[in-house]
């Protein structure tokens with residue numbers, strides 16, 4: 001491991017503290033590869049770095065992860081570019097530390113139910129997008145987001161719409177308008193029970209009419225911590241650094257419950273209040289299983305079963321499935337970030353200097369919780385949990401709660417190190433492209449993306465390496 005390179009890096013980037021690498025440290029070896037590439041790029045394009053400045057990385061929509069995941073030391077070139085997802089094992093999927101044994105029991109039981117595959121006999125349908133929570137919330141561990149191979153593409157006996165491919169993300173579809181031109185906004189499930197006398201929606205027609213938008217699964221790791229952040233903390237953070245935010249053109253606001261007025265925070269538009277509520281909605285919308293939170297079928301099957309299909313006491317169960325899902329997700333630990341190294345540390349500084357942290361707030365602290373493990377914890381979520389106008393390029397023209405067609409929740413960035421698909425519709429697997437997509441007419445992020453594009457190659461690359469360390 002040539003120390004001279006480290007010394008050179010230290011001279012070139014005096015703001016990066018480059019320590020002499022420990023022998024054989026994997027993280028450092030990885031850093032060296034990046035550094036090697038960095039020095040190469042800098043040597044070949046001293047200072048100006050013109051070509052690399054604005055060109056967004058080529059990111060084929062609906063493609064497999066660009067690199068890194070399945071290969072060995074498979075790094076991108078030329079930098080700056082997304083080094084690709086961190087390799088398995090998953091840095092997420094376990095329980096919060098310090099649970100009581102009773103809570104641990106709830107976690108394990110909830111996980112089993114989250115993984116349970118539903119069939120028509122236990123409530124699946126009449127319409128559905130998938131047959132288990134874990135089918136969609138799969139990667140890098142149960143509870144996460146879309147896996148590399150989309151299980152929706154493998155559902156048999158149904159016509160598979162064109163936007164569902166084996167190597168693309170898990171998706172659900174919303175239609176923007178009804179046939180008569182009034183706003184729709186609802187989820188139109190991909191599949192139907194064969195015995196129900198229903199047909200699949202006309203997805204080709206909706207695509208042709210530009211009437212279909214997509215959503216990919218948001219991961220649920222650390223969701224209990226997000227739930228436990230007091231409204232007052234979110235509002236205080238919204239008001240913090242007001243001058244700096246205003247200078248960058250960033251505003252942002254809370255989405256609030258139409259029921260009790262408190263801050264809603266789950267889903268791509270922060271449209272949903274709680275994990276139990278999301279679980280109830282998902283059980284009915286994604287799997288067609290009616291439950292105590294959403295007790296009515298969304299469509300009528302010719303052989304309709306009694307509702308709700310999931311309920312407390314079903315088969316003697318002390319808790320309904322929805323309660324079990326809620327407990328599992330509440331106690332699901334956040335992803336573990338990689339040990340910091342000089343490059344990720346520098347990348348974090350760059351992230352903040354560019355102004356990314358004006359929306360992606362590095363951490364918020366939870367309040368007291370009846371689950372002691374969630375009490376007064378620093379949640380390193382990298383989100384302000386606010387909704388922001390993201391411009392015409394990301395707008396999906398669907399309003400949910402207080403969020404309008406161009407507003408989205410600042411996506412929490414914990415876990416992006418092992419994420420395969422990005423942005424609400426999974427349009428890219430490439431972090432560089434995800435950043436560029438923040439900029440379009442009307443977006444609050446335009447100036448920050450401008451700052452990013454003005455960074456030098458090394459700074460951009462360390463920012464991407466930092467993101468992949470989360």
Ligand code: HEC
Nearest residue numbers: 129130133136215216217218266267268278279282286325
């Ligand atoms: C067909 C795939 C699919 C299935 C099955 C599915 N989900 Fe999801 N899940 C999604 C999508 C897509 C979103 C993002 C929805 C949005 O905001 O538009 C999501 C979001 C969530 C969220 C919000 C997390 C956050 O922080 O934003 C929770 C909680 C959740 N799902 C729980 C569940 C549970 C529990 C089940 C099983 C009952 C389930 N999901 C089944 C696709 C799925």
Ligand code: HEC
Nearest residue numbers: 356359388394408409410411422423424434444445448452
């Ligand atoms: C104005 C607020 C704002 C700023 C500034 C901002 N972001 Fe975001 N970011 C968002 C929102 C909102 C989303 C979700 C957008 C969507 O899915 O359509 C997002 C999504 C992302 C994602 C994708 C995460 C996912 O789950 O798919 C990444 C990565 C990201 N941002 C990184 C950055 C970086 C790096 C910067 C600084 C260069 C930055 N963001 C600046 C608001 C912001």
